Amino acid sequence: MDWVRIFLTRCAAIFRRKKLDAELDEELRAHIDLAIAENIERGLSAEEARTTxxxxxxxxxxxxxxxxxxxxLPWLEQIVRDVRFAARQLRKSPGFTLTAILTLTLGLGANIAIFSLLNALLLRPLPVPHADQLAVLYINGASADGQPNYSFNAPLFRALEKHHDAFQSVAGFEVDRFQVRGSSGYMPVSGSLVSGQFFETLQGRPLLGRALTPADDQPHGGSTGFAAVITEGLWQSWFHRDPHVLGRTLIIAGAPFTVVGVMPKSFIGADPIHPAAIYVPLWAEPVVNAPYNNIANGYSSWWISVIARRNPGVSLEWANASLQATTRSLLDESQAPPRWIKEAQAHRFVLVAEPGSKGFTYLRMTFAKPLYVVSALCAAMLLLACLNLASLLMARAAARERELATRLAMGATRRRLVQQLLVEGLLIALIGTAAGALAAPVVSRALVSAFVAQSSGYMAAVVDTSLDTRVLLFVASAAIASTLLIGLVPALRATSRNLNEQIKSGVQTVFTRQHRRWLPRLLMSVQVALALILVIGAGLLATSLTRLYGKDLGLDAKSVADISLDLAQQHIKGDALLRWYRAYDEAVLHQPGVHAASLAFLTPLGNRAWSDAFSAAPNGAKYELYTNEISPDYFATLRIPFLAGRDFAWNDTAATGNKIVLNRTAVRIFFPGANAIGQTMYDGKTPYQVIGVVGDAVYASIHRAPPAQVYFPITQDSDLSPYIFAVIRYQGSPTALADAARHLAVKMLPEIPAPVMTTMSGDIDNWLGSERMMAMLAVFFAACALLVTAIGLYGTLAYTTARRTSEIGIRIALGAQRRQVVVMVFRENAWVALCGSLLGLAIALFAARALASFLYGVSARDPWVLISSVAVLALIASAASLIPAIRAARIEPITALRAE
Amino acid sequence: MGENKSDVLQGTLDLMVLKTLESMGALHGYGIARRIEQVSGNTLSLNQGTIYPALLRLEQRGWIKAEWGLSETNRRAKFYSLSRTGRRQIERETENWERVAATIARFLISPR
Structure with missing residues (x-):
């Protein structure tokens, strides 16, 4: 360990240099004095004694x-000296330093933030042993649009669970919100329904008790009813880490579950974004989800996500081949309807496994594409920032040419000078990276709360954007790359020049300089091109977003709120339930600020659909219509225009005959060219009379055109749903309305779970979440890019012009007009801007197809967007170039020449 | 005078300093330099200054310690003395040196 000790004492010495120097001098003086004294003793004269x-x-x-x-440590001291020198240089020009660091902070901060998000949503593996053995299963050919289907139905999953040759274990799960009885009524807790092999698949070891096993996942639970496993978080907050928690009972949706185990905090299940606090067997679904029953629905309910663990040594290809071979027998065993078996015979319906080390979350599908687009924008922004800094540093180095040449002439090696300039770049990069890394978590948290959290709907999303090794690696490599880019190029260039020429030509390098300036010009042109691409991209995405927001939904979504009521646990049914609904509707209507109120089974943007097949004659050709069940005044509340006939009334009861209202599209299909009012339609043999026709309104999704729709009155439903929405048009604060609505509900039914309110404009924001994220970030990046480019254009031109002071002075002295000087200086940047714009336009046109899939209602080559982007860039570039040009024209020849 | 003087081999100076301190006890730089000159019988061309980096090297390794004190002529000077590890080190260094010397000696006396 000798060298450690030596290294440490050497390091320590650096910081006590002055004192140690003085000590050495003192010691050496003592040596000479002692020598002189001895020499004198030997008989030499004082003079001789000293010389000897x-x-x-x-x-x-x-x-x-x-x-x-x-x-x-000489090399360390040298670097310390270089850092000091660089810091002094940077302090001397605070404007440059500040812009350089800010530029880098912006570029790096944005990149780190986006990368953290990308990491959390798309890259980070599940914290389970051997995550690389995991696979996510999906079905090809199950949905009409050709998209892979990641949801399985219960019979198919149970068949798969039994026959999983290629896999060690196969697990199904669904994340959901459970209503759990706490000390003060029911509380929503995020939970997960999991199949018997779930914990085996994820190899989760419990902290306390045991995990759930196949023996727990039985139709009525194990021998002691349904079991549940809770997480450490819930154990802490609900049970205060009571070691006797095992065997305690949790009431979920009115049914008892026995706690058999506690999972540690590190276990987050298979959905990394929606960690559950309670795990219950998949067979408990009808209990937890009452009154619905996805298991009983068989092949018409697709709701289970499937994750599996491969046997060690089994490749994914082999697993897939095996899955493909067994698909048919799985369908047979699960008694699939003939339709699916036919599809499987034609090899259109097939089970597929993909790498599943990152688990499965549906959020990934929503955000993968926009996040990749945003990362591309980010990378372009970072490249632009680095190019900009490189050209600024190059201009600075050019201004220091004489200094550097003199130092070379005095014997400094090129290595030393490059090292010194590199240290200057490194200093900027380090400060910029540090600032960026500090700012990034704030940015990514803001992004998460602005976009991701909302889009995940009723389940609370937990996006862990904390810095992990991956992010740190990314930051480090970004910092190193940017240092090299912004430091090395200018340093090598500045020291590469012929020494003699430098000294000889001095400041008047003007004329020889022209042909050497291609590199800075190229850099600036590429910057302009990048900036133009970012501006065009932002313009297109923003235009697309405004078109989306301006889209005609067929209803007035402003100032409309939906309140979701859940009476599943209230034991009110039939007429009593209808009476309660009507009373609640009327009570809400009397709240201050409420203009209209009604009830509906589905909300227009609620992402849930219900369909029913109708025919124009009994047992005639069927046509699938999308349905909703509503109370009177629903159309008036949403301002869906009435085209003919009348609205439902509260006295349209079952006794008065089945009544329906159609939308325009449905009328066009069933009664083209005829008056629909009074006509009869059939659902099987049951007749329905059309009493009204309304305009087309958006249904379930904002991205789909309104389909053919039929509306039923809630007053005629014999099996009324305990889940319903109150749809309210209001004025004033939505929070006040939410409070009032909640208060009313609890007053009328103390046991009711707290109703959840959403506003329709909030729904629209959620639907357009990823589009909004893309557009807003693109605009942000474009603005930064413009700013950075303007700084770059101004900075480089100001430097080069400053160096031409004497030349311009001579020109003016020789009779050049000030206007000519302005044009001459301005022209330098005009060329750069022109070349850059052409390059950028070419790339933008070329890349248009890549962006087209993200755009709505605007072409990727929209001439207006292209023209205005170029115009904005030209304006900014001109403004940035005009200032140095005008300043150059103000040069007084006398002062310029005297400065020589 | 300088014809038959040899330069000091790197490393041998360290051993000379250590041995000097072992036999003389605490000594200042000048004293060490003089002692080495005397013992070697003036056959070494030693720039006295070169012992200072050597002293520092030994001090960094922890083999010797330094302390300010007063010389016989009442001049303030830095005195060096062996540390405990230094004492142990002398044996090892001596062995090393003897091995090298013996090897060289074998070359010198070996018959052609």
Missing amino acids: ALRDFGGITQTREAYRIQRG
Whole structure:
């Protein structure tokens, strides 16, 4: 360990240099004094004694230098010196330093933030042993639009669970919100329904008790009813880490579950974004989800996500081949309807496994594409920032040419000078990276709360954007790359020049300089091109977003709120339930600020659909219509225009005959060219009379055109749903309305779970979440890019113009007009801007197809967007170039020449 | 005078310093330099200054310690003395040196 000790003492020496130097001098003086004294004793004269002493000693300066080298770390001291020098240089020009650091902070901060998000949503593996063995299963050919289907139905999953040759274990799960009875009524807790092999698949070891096993996942639970496993978080907050929690009972949706185990905090299940606090067996679904029953629905309910663990040594290809071979027998065993079996015979319906080390979350599908687009924008922004800094530093280095040349002439090696300039770049990069890394978590948290959290709907999303090794690696490599880019190029260039030429030509390098300036010009042109691409991209995405927001939904979504009521646990049914609904509707209507109120089974943007097949004659050709069940005044509340006939009334009861209202599209299909009012339609043999026709309104999704729709009155439903929405048009604060609505509900039914309110404009924001994220970030990046480019154009031109002061002075002295000077200086940047714009336009046109899939209602080559982007860029570039040009024209020849 | 003087081999100076301190006790730089000259019988061309980096090297390794004190002529000077590890080190260094010397000696006396 000798070298450690030596290294440490040497390091320590660096910081006590002055004191140690003084000590050495003192010691050497003592040596000479002692030598002189001895020489005198031997009989030499004072003069001779001194000369002899010095001669015997050898060179004092050499000794001192050798001693210092032995004492400290010369290379480290050199770097420390370089850092000091660089810091002094940067302090001397605070404007440059600040812009440089800000530019880098912006570029790096945005990149780190986006990468953290990308990491959390798309890249980070599940914290389970051997995550690389996991696979996510999906079905090809199950949905009409050709998209892979990641949801399985219960019979198919149960068949798969039994026959999983290629896999060690196969697990199904669904994340959901459970209503759990706490000390003060029911509380929503995020939970997960999991199949028997779930914990085996994820190899989760419980902290306490045991995990759920196949023996727990039985139709009525194990021998002691349904079991549940809770997480450490819930154990802490609900049970205060009571070690006797095992065996306690949790009431979920009115049914008892026995706690059999506690999972540690590190276990987050298979959905990394929606960690559950309670795990219950998949067979408990009808209990937890009452009154619905996805298991009983068989092949018409697709709701289970499937994750599996491969046997060690089994490749994904082999697993897939095996899955494909067994698909048919799985369908047979699960008694699939003939339709699916036919599809499977034609090899259109097939089970597929993909790498599943990152688990499965549906959020990934929503955000993968926009996040990749945004990362591309980010990378372009970072590249632009680095190019900009490189050209600024290059301009600075050019201004220091003479200084550098002089130092080369005095014997400094090129290595030393490059090292010094590199240290300057490194300093900027380090500060910029540090600032960026500090700002990034704030940005990514803001992004998460603005976009991701809302889009996940009723389940609370937990996006862990904390810095992990992956992010740190990314940051480090970004910092190193940017340092090299912004430091090395200018440094090599500045020191590469012929020494003699430098000294000889001095400041008047004007004329020889022109042909050497291609590199900075190229850099600036590429910057302009990048900026133009970012501006065009932002313009297109923003235009697309405004078109989306301006889309005609067929209803007035402003100032409309939906309140979701859940009476599933209230034991009110039939007429009593209808009476409660009507009373609630009327009570809400009397709240201050409420203009209209009604009830509906589905909300227009609620992402849930219900369909029913109708025919124009009994047992005639069927046509699938999308349905909703509503109370009177629903159309008036949403301002869906009435085209003919009348609205439902509260006295349209079952006794008065089945009544329906159609939308325009449905009328066009069933009664083209005829008056629909009074006509009869059939659902099987049941007749329905059309009493009204309304305009087309958006249904379930904002991205789909309104389909053919039929509306039923809630007053005629014999099996009324305990889940319903109150749809309210209001004025004023939505929070006040939410409070009032909640208060009313609890007053009328104390046991009711707190109703959840959403506003329709909030729904629209959620639907357009990823589009909004893309557009807003694109605009942000474009603005930054414009700013950075403007700074770059201004900075480089100002530097080069400053160096041409004497030349311009001579020109003016020789009779050049000020206007000519302005044009001459301005022209330099005009060329750069022109070349850059052409390059950017070419790339933008070329890349248009890549962006087209993200755009709505605007072409990727929209001429208006292209023209206005170029115009904006030209304006900014002109403004940035005009200032140095005008300043150049103000040069007084006398002062310029005198400065020579 | 300088014809038959030899330069000091790197490393041998360290051992000379250590041995000097072992036999003389605490000594200042000048004293060490003089002692080495005397013992070697003036056959070494030693620039006295070169012992200072050597002293520092030994001090960094923890083999010797330094302290300010007063010389016989009442001059303030830095005195060096062996540390405990230094004492142990002398044996090892001596062995090393003897091995090298013996090897060289074998070359010198070996018959052609």
